[in-house]
Amino acid sequence: MNIALDEKKVSDAVIPRILHYLRVIQQLEKSDKMTISSEELSKIANVSAFQIRKDLANFGKFGQPGTGYDISNLKKYLLDIIGSKEMCNLGLVGVGNLGSALLNYKGFEEEGLKFVAAFDKDEGKVGKVCGNVIVEHSNNLKESIKKNDVHIGIIAVSVDNAQQVADKLIEAGIFSILNFAPVVISVPKEITLRDVDLSIELKALRYFSVNK
């Protein structure tokens, strides 16, 4: 199968959905099913069949109208899109409640994601083991990020410190940032920033529950 990514940039929203389809397909694989109709896939993934076809079409032709999807082929196709099976090194800044929970989460490694560094400015936390890493002082950030070959920087500090931490991560050579602080951070356009804003998720749910 030849998956040629079009010259045009695929919209940022497509890739998380491709990963979501992969999650669905990997679950289906554990069942006895061999094929799945686009309607059924749409229902399980909670995404319209039109959207699924459109997303897949970004990466070339897949499937034939009316025949449904072959589960093992679709899995292979999605994995080819996502590419890289290499371990991805994560560095976290801010070892508070959320930061600790992330460092201790067992599920990342099997997904190819590994914490290799964690930082805090609180001397009381420096030197402590959290998950698989020893917490370092934030002053070491630049040096340690380079030494540990960190690919993705995770911001789990307070609102007031988030922009400054982002600046330091970028200065250390990081191009990809996941931000948990509920604040809008500004970054140069060559940096990819994604926000996980839990208040927004919850307020969106509240909106839907009221306006349904």
Next chain:
Amino acid sequence: MNIALDEKKVSDAVIPRILHYLRVIQQLEKSDKMTISSEELSKIANVSAFQIRKDLANFGKFGQPGTGYDISNLKKYLLDIIGSKEMCNLGLVGVGNLGSALLNYKGFEEEGLKFVAAFDKDEGKVGKVCGNVIVEHSNNLKESIKKNDVHIGIIAVSVDNAQQVADKLIEAGIFSILNFAPVVISVPKEITLRDVDLSIELKALRYFSVNK
């Protein structure tokens, strides 16, 4: 200002973006700025100016082409869209690392979001205080969800238990669920389910960093 929501359902993706614009505008409000051009707003929010106009257009006419946005009017407009200023009651299932971090997070209350109940099946956790709640046994879920008037159920249990917990929440009368377990849960169509899948966020970042 008269914000009439069209008969047609607003796409599920619009509301989180509206909340994101509100976050940006509330930050801008703290500066001395009175107005903002659509290009500037687009740059700060990291969303195209076309998308912003299109999202706002779902809720009636706002702003005049070429004049930019009045910050305080836009804030009022966005707040009117989002509506409800009432406290929203949250119930959490699964008091592990992530669950505890959520219960202890101080930022939710100022956003109108309040934990009123938490559940775990581990007897060792039952009765402990976590944030503002006392952890109850999962066997009490149905009764406690009703008694405490929980609006949103949060799933922070393991992959293997997530579907069962979702079923129990729905049985208890919950219509809105935020799921942190990295698994695709199936729910009846009258239920609103949102997933926060951190592995997917991180893998999307990895994809973008490789394909940039």
